[in-house]
Amino acid sequence: MYNLLCPRMILNSLHDLEYHQLKELGIEGIIFDLDNTIIPWDQQQMSPEIIEWVNALLKEGFKICLLSNNMGKRVKDIAEIFNVPFVSRAYKPAKSGFRHAIAAMELSQDRVAVIGDQLFTDILGGNRIGLVTIWVRPLSSQEFIGTKITRRLERLAVRVLKSKGLINKSAIIKNNNY
Numbered sequence: 167m168y169n170l171l172c173p174r175m176i177l178n179s180l181h182d183l184e185y186h187q188l189k190e191l192g193i194e195g196i197i198f199d200l201d202n203t204i205i206p207w208d209q210q211q212m213s214p215e216i217i218e219w220v221n222a223l224l225k226e227g228f229k230i231c232l233l234s235n236n237m238g239k240r241v242k243d244i245a246e247i248f249n250v251p252f253v254s255r256a257y258k259p260a261k262s263g264f265r266h267a268i269a270a271m272e273l274s275q276d277r278v279a280v281i282g283d284q285l286f287t288d289i290l291g292g293n294r295i296g297l298v299t300i301w302v303r304p305l306s307s308q309e310f311i312g313t314k315i316t317r318r319l320e321r322l323a324v325r326v327l328k329s330k331g332l333i334n335k336s337a338i339i340k341n342n343n344y
Contacts, residue, residue, distance in 0.1 A: 171289060172293070172299075172333055173301035174279075175187075175298075175299075175300045177301070177303065178303050179302065180203075180281070180302055183281075185223065188279060191279070192276065193228070193278065193298060194228065194278070195229040195231070195271040195273040195279075196281060197230075197267045197268070197279070197281070197292070198232050199232075199258075199280070199281065199283060199287070200234035200244060202283045202305045203281060203283045203304075204216050204232075204244075207304075210243075212244070212247070217247065220248055229250075230250045230271075231250060231251045231252060231270050231271050232251075232252040232267075233258065233263055233264065233267045234253070234254055234255075234256060235254075235256055235257060235287065238254040242254070251267070251270035258287035258288060258290075258291045259290040261295050263291070264291050264297065275296055276296070279298040279299070280297045280299055282302065283302055285301065285320045285324075286316055
């Protein structure tokens, strides 16, 4: 049960992830959460650095799909920036949204990683179907009220996982405070 909340990697920033790390794991496709992973919550504009970073992934040959619990139009608008598929209203951590994203990239699940900022949606959902899971620090402290509540549970879960030795320093890239 606890293992379902354990990310394979923990990052301070998307910029801490190097392409070769993914390639060494056999990863060809990446499912990205939207809010507070590649764009601050409730914002319409992504930073130029994130746009450049995602475009560099695409140039490296990675397939990308956006997966969000958000409404369709916002997710679609951001997916169109990169010309990538998307799944909106995914009901993460439900498996179906992740499966749709994998199918949209036409890859097998053992070739896909999911990157997100929430343990109970992105990491739990990805682990439930056997994806490589990468937990990243949220881009902003501005969040939906429900997410703010979940963050408290997240902090408790991390303390429990650390006490059981399930999250350790080898998962953490660029030492952070998770």
